[in-house]
Amino acid sequence: xxxxxxxxxxxxxxxxxxxxxxxxxxxxxxxxxxxxxxxxxxxxxxxxxxxxxxxxxxxxxxxxxxxxxxxxxxxxxxxxxxxxxxxxxxxxxxxxxxxxxxxxxxxxxxxxxxxxxxxxxxxxxxxxxxxxxxxxxxxxxxxxxxxxxxxxxxxxxxxxxxxxxxxxxxxxxxxxxxxxxxxxxxxxxxxxxxxxxxxxxxxxxxxxxxxxxxxxxxxxxxxxxxxxxxxxxxxxxxxxxxxxxxxxxxxxxxxxxxxxxxxxxxxxxxxxxxxxxxxxxxxxxxxxxxxxxxxxxxxxxxxxxxxxxxxxxxxxxxxxxxxxxxxxxxxxxxxxxxxxxxxxxxxxxxxxxxxxxxxxxxxxxxxxxxxxxxxxxxxxxxxxxxxxxxxxxxxxxxxxxxxxxxxxxxxxxxxxxxxxxxxxxxxxxxxxxxxxxxxxxxxxxxxxxxxxxxxxxxxxxxxxxxxxxxxxxxxxxxxxxxxxxxxxxxxxxxxxxxxxxxxxxxxxxxxxxxxxxxxxxxxxxxxxxxxxxxxxx
Amino acid sequence: xxxxxxxxxxxxxxxxxxxxxxxxxxxxxxxxxxxxxxxxxxxxxxxxxxxxxxxxxxxxxxxxxxxxxxxxxxxxxxxxxxxxxxxxxxxxxxxxxxxxxxxxxxxxxxxxxxxxxxxxxxxxxxxxxxxxxxxxxxxxxxxxxxxxxxxxxxxxxxxxxxxxxxxxxxxxxxxxxxxxxxxxxxxxxxxxxxxxxxxxxxxxxxxxxxxxxxxxxxxxxxxxxxxxxxxxxxxxxxxxxxxxxxxxxxxxxxxxxxxxxxxxxxxxxxxxxxxxxxxxxxxxxxxxxxxxxxxxxxxxxxxxxxxxxxxxxxxxxxxxxxxxxxxxxxxxxxxxxxxxxxxxxxxxxxxxxxxxxxxxxxxxxxxxxxxxxxxxxxxxxxxxxxxxxxxxxxxxxxxxxxxxxxxxxxxxxxxxx
Ligand SMILES: Cc1cc2nc3c(=O)[nH]c(=O)nc-3n(C[C@H](O)[C@H](O)[C@H](O)COP(=O)(O)O)c2cc1C
Ligand code: SF4
Ligand code: SF4
Ligand code: FES
Numbered sequence: 041x042x043x044x045x046x047x048x049x050x051x052x053x054x055x056x057x058x059x060x061x062x063x064x065x066x067x068x069x070x071x072x073x074x075x076x077x078x079x080x081x082x083x084x085x086x087x088x089x090x091x092x093x094x095x096x097x098x099x100x101x102x103x104x105x106x107x108x109x110x111x112x113x114x115x116x117x118x119x120x121x122x123x124x125x126x127x128x129x130x131x132x133x134x135x136x137x138x139x140x141x142x143x144x145x146x147x148x149x150x151x152x153x154x155x156x157x158x159x160x161x162x163x164x165x166x167x168x169x170x171x172x173x174x175x176x177x178x179x180x181x182x183x184x185x186x187x188x189x190x191x192x193x194x195x196x197x198x199x200x201x202x203x204x205x206x207x208x209x210x211x212x213x214x215x216x217x218x219x220x221x222x223x224x225x226x227x228x229x230x231x232x233x234x235x236x237x238x239x240x241x242x243x244x245x246x247x248x249x250x251x252x253x254x255x256x257x258x259x260x261x262x263x264x265x266x267x268x269x270x271x272x273x274x275x276x277x278x279x280x281x282x283x284x285x286x287x288x289x290x291x292x293x294x295x296x297x298x299x300x301x302x303x304x305x306x307x308x309x310x311x312x313x314x315x316x317x318x319x320x321x322x323x324x325x326x327x328x329x330x331x332x333x334x335x336x337x338x339x340x341x342x343x344x345x346x347x348x349x350x351x352x353x354x355x356x357x358x359x360x361x362x363x364x365x366x367x368x369x370x371x372x373x374x375x376x377x378x379x380x381x382x383x384x385x386x387x388x389x390x391x392x393x394x395x396x397x398x399x400x401x402x403x404x405x406x407x408x409x410x411x412x413x414x415x416x417x418x419x420x421x422x423x424x425x426x427x428x429x430x431x432x433x434x435x436x437x438x439x440x441x442x443x444x445x446x447x448x449x450x451x452x453x454x455x456x457x458x459x460x461x462x463x464x465x466x467x468x469x470x471x472x473x474x475x476x477x478x479x480x481x482x483x484x485x486x487x488x489x490x491x492x493x494x495x496x497x498x499x500x501x502x503x504x505x506x507x508x509x510x511x512x513x514x515x516x517x518x519x520x521x522x523x524x525x526x527x528x529x530x531x532x533x534x535x536x537x538x539x540x541x542x543x544x545x546x547x548x549x550x551x552x553x554x555x556x557x558x559x560x561x562x563x564x565x566x567x568x569x570x571x572x573x574x575x576x577x
Numbered sequence: 578x579x580x581x582x583x584x585x586x587x588x589x590x591x592x593x594x595x596x597x598x599x600x601x602x603x604x605x606x607x608x609x610x611x612x613x614x615x616x617x618x619x620x621x622x623x624x625x626x627x628x629x630x631x632x633x634x635x636x637x638x639x640x641x642x643x644x645x646x647x648x649x650x651x652x653x654x655x656x657x658x659x660x661x662x663x664x665x666x667x668x669x670x671x672x673x674x675x676x677x678x679x680x681x682x683x684x685x686x687x688x689x690x691x692x693x694x695x696x697x698x699x700x701x702x703x704x705x706x707x708x709x710x711x712x713x714x715x716x717x718x719x720x721x722x723x724x725x726x727x728x729x730x731x732x733x734x735x736x737x738x739x740x741x742x743x744x745x746x747x748x749x750x751x752x753x754x755x756x757x758x759x760x761x762x763x764x765x766x767x768x769x770x771x772x773x774x775x776x777x778x779x780x781x782x783x784x785x786x787x788x789x790x791x792x793x794x795x796x797x798x799x800x801x802x803x804x805x806x807x808x809x810x811x812x813x814x815x816x817x818x819x820x821x822x823x824x825x826x827x828x829x830x831x832x833x834x835x836x837x838x839x840x841x842x843x844x845x846x847x848x849x850x851x852x853x854x855x856x857x858x859x860x861x862x863x864x865x866x867x868x869x870x871x872x873x874x875x876x877x878x879x880x881x882x883x884x885x886x887x888x889x890x891x892x893x894x895x896x897x898x899x900x901x902x903x904x905x906x907x908x909x910x911x912x913x914x915x916x917x918x919x920x921x922x923x924x925x926x927x928x929x930x931x932x933x934x935x936x937x938x939x940x941x942x943x944x945x946x947x948x949x950x951x952x953x954x955x956x957x958x959x960x961x962x963x964x965x966x967x968x969x970x971x972x973x974x975x976x977x978x979x980x981x982x983x984x985x986x987x988x989x990x991x992x993x994x
Contacts, residue, residue: 083769084924086964100963105769127960131929164953167936191922210764210922213747215932217922 042110075104145242179227261513271502272303324489325518360387364450368498389430415501491516627803629815634788662751667895675709679716767967810836863892866972868979927970
């Protein structure tokens with residue numbers, strides 16, 4: 041491996057490593073705007089100039105367009121380099137509106153940060169600044185402030201290179217050049233939100249997050265997107281302490297977390313903006329019995345009675361359990377222990393059709409909106425257990441053979457369509473576990489509120505079989521509880537042998553002797569991190 | 578030194594643009610000889626190297642060396658792009674070739690393409706060149722009919738297509754890589770180099786980019802032999818160069834001089850000196866991108882190295898003569914406005930720097946300048962030189978610094994308060 045030296049630190053990097061990336065490995069940030077590891081190199085912002093030395097040659101060049109080769113010496117701190125970096129910043133800030141107090145990017149903005157690190161000059165601008173469009177809606181989810189744009193073209197390249205359709209462009213020339221929509225195009229691709237992450241300044245902003253929080257108040261948890269089976273790695277950014285406009289939302293935004301094997305630097309807009317259910321009005325907060333809010337004890341007692349009333353007579357064929365694979369592996373594992381091993385339900389199904397399949401594309405999105413179908417399959421749902429298809433279970437209910445039904449995580453729309461009545465009218469009782477008050481919730485004999493993925497920890501197995509952990513960010517709403525705990529508490533009423541102290545204990549039991557789970561290091565790098573998200577290039 | 582006419586030899590004949598007339602005066606003879614004698618391509622490249630022919634578009638890169646960079650074993654097609662964008666303020670020499678002797682250019686194109694193994698040549702022409710376009714297109718059509726271009730040229734099996742591509746009027750598209758992007762239908766933004774066009778050029782294929790005049794010298798090199806051509810000029814700069822002289826001179830126009838001729842001789846002996854016997858204020862010797870010379874600095878040989886030593890550039894050979902009535906701050910403003918407008922806007926120092934300096938220059942002209950403004954200019958400009966994607970930033974910065982440094986008093990005179 042070639043050995044290179046950056047500012048007197050000598051180390052080995054693979055041949056061809058980009059110099060900005062190489063420098064990061066030893067904790068040196070070479071300032072840059074246009075460079076992004078996921079996009080082509082254009083070398084236009086000129087921020088990354090460094091001194092290079094090889095053999096008896098010494099010259100100044102861009103770090104972003106050079107890669108590591110043996111014996112290369114890189115310096116970022118010579119007087120000449122410092123002068124150039126400072127000058128480039130001064131040029132970039134020349135026409136900048138410096139409206140930082142009302143800019144969402146403040147705190148995450150490269151211009152701000154670099155000014156404090158490399159600028160610190162006195163303003164000597166004596167001529168007028170350009171004025172350009174502000175608050176321009178480039179697309180349904182993103183808004184543009186042209187005056188803040190540093191014309192790095194990252195957003196343009198994202199649309200061209202990652203999504204594959206030109207939706208943005210830089211028009212005009214000289215310093216009255218503007219970034220704007222490509223003629224007759226909207227920034228409406230299903231990954232559009234990524235341009236907000238890419239934008240090194242506050243020019244492209246998420247409408248969803250705009251003026252909601254100062255970013256330094258955000259806390260961050262490492263998580264997995266539950267919106268499709270890709271399992272993109274994300275950060276959940278939350279804050280419960282600074283509610284400016286009384287909207288009462290705890291989760292403020294979702295940001296991609298780099299995982300080169302899964303989602304690289306990106307996430308789709310469905311994942312990015314699909315978190316509002318967490319603090320929505322429809323959240324289920326209290327256990328219910330026949331439509332009345334009760335405490336857990338009463339609800340579980342009633343559920344126990346109902347199950348007992350059928351399990352002996354007429355017997356296990358008269359009851360069914362349907363579980364949607366939005367639940368974690370731990371939930372599924374604990375549920376199987378209860379319904380398969382303890383209660384010996386004859387009908388267990390998980391392969392519940394969805395009401396709408398997603399439009400699978402070339403970037404990340406799969407056609408399966410469930411995050412953990414693969415995990416359920418790996419755990420033996422539907423194969424070891426009575427290989428009942430969910431659809432057959434519904435037929436059995438309609439035929440009057442199944443009298444009691446336990447459903448978790450779905451309103452069964454994909455199975456029975458709009459008409460739930462046809463199903464529920466055939467049942468003697470219905471037990472529902474859900475995070476929201478869905479239409480089954482309204483009909484349930486017993487309804488039990490569960491925590492969402494940000495209110496607890498757990499693992500999902502993605503479409504490729506990779507087991508990935510998500511952290512807890514916030515407390516469950518109301519009386520809601522992680523699903524596996526609901527099953528365990530219910531199981532206690534049937535004298536279960538399997539009692540787990542916490543999620544990790546469930547995971548360990550599940551992982552024992554199974555290499556596909558053991559690869560995941562539960563401790564890992566996890567832990568709540570504060571402030572800016574570290575994958576921001 | 579009197580004029581020495583090679584490229585402009587037949588300018589005096591109004592019918593020279595017609596194929597018949599061109600043939601009558603020896604046009605395409607070298608091309609026919611190359612075909613007939615099956616001259617080896619390498620021999621042509623060597624001849625051009627010996628001739629010390631340097632790029633006449635401004636940068637002065639040795640043409641033969643550039644041709645030699647094109648990979649010989651590439652499986653991809655190769656292209657020639659003739660740079661006929663001629664956008665540098667003050668420059669109007671290529672236009673004369675296009676209009677007065679288009680067949681000389683076409684013969685040069687044919688020989689160059691044969692030498693490098695190229696079968697498609699583009700002439701990238703400045704958007705406003707309507708007449709030259711019509712004339713050159715007619716010449717191409719005629720030469721094709723005569724079998725001098727097109728398929729199986731003169732029965733040799735060698736094919737060559739020549740295609741005119743009209744630009745859309747941006748100065749930056751004269752820069753070779755912006756030209757290539759524009760040719761490909763992309764925005765005329767210069768590309769990051771390396772890779773150089775000789776390796777990855779038009780449509781990601783090896784491409785030679787040469788100025789109109791450079792290519793037009795090739796038939797003369799083949800006729801005279803490389804050594805004789807070189808000896809017309811100087812040791813490192815072979816042959817002649819067209820100078821487009823404008824401004825306050827008695828006889829403005831395009832003059833072909835041996836390289837190495839003194840600038841002073843060109844202005845005073847060939848062009849009749851400053852108009853109406855006025856005092857000379859300064860000379861911009863190589864197009865707007867070259868630093869201005871004061872009257873006592875103009876006795877320099879017109880040659881790439883010597884001009885560089887004198888702190889300026891031979892550039893495109895556009896000599897702009899300024900007399901005592903000219904306001905340097907005004908020239909400064911007009912020039913910086915041009916660059917601010919023509920900067921492609923891709924890279925930071927040029928995009929913002931050109932405008933900043935232009936706005937300061939306007940302020941000074943309006944009488945609102947302060948001496949510190951000159952310091953600001955002198956500290957901004959070096960940060961635009963050598964820090965950008967293409968040389969446009971430098972082309973603005975270097976002449977700007979020269980004007981402020983050499984004519985500081987003229988600027989201060991406008992700062993009454
Ligand atoms: C801003 C800019 C504008 C240029 N304009 C022209 C032009 O109009 N014509 C030209 O021949 N070369 C122009 N050049 C030089 C070309 O980049 C290139 O060096 C030249 O075409 C190469 O041909 P040559 O080696 O035969 O001179 C320009 C360069 C720059 C940086
Ligand atoms: S909007 Fe942002 S990402 Fe796009 S060019 Fe401007 S600064 Fe770059
Ligand atoms: S130097 Fe100027 S013209 Fe050249 S690439 Fe940069 S911005 Fe464009
Ligand atoms: S990061 Fe290298 S030029 Fe922009």
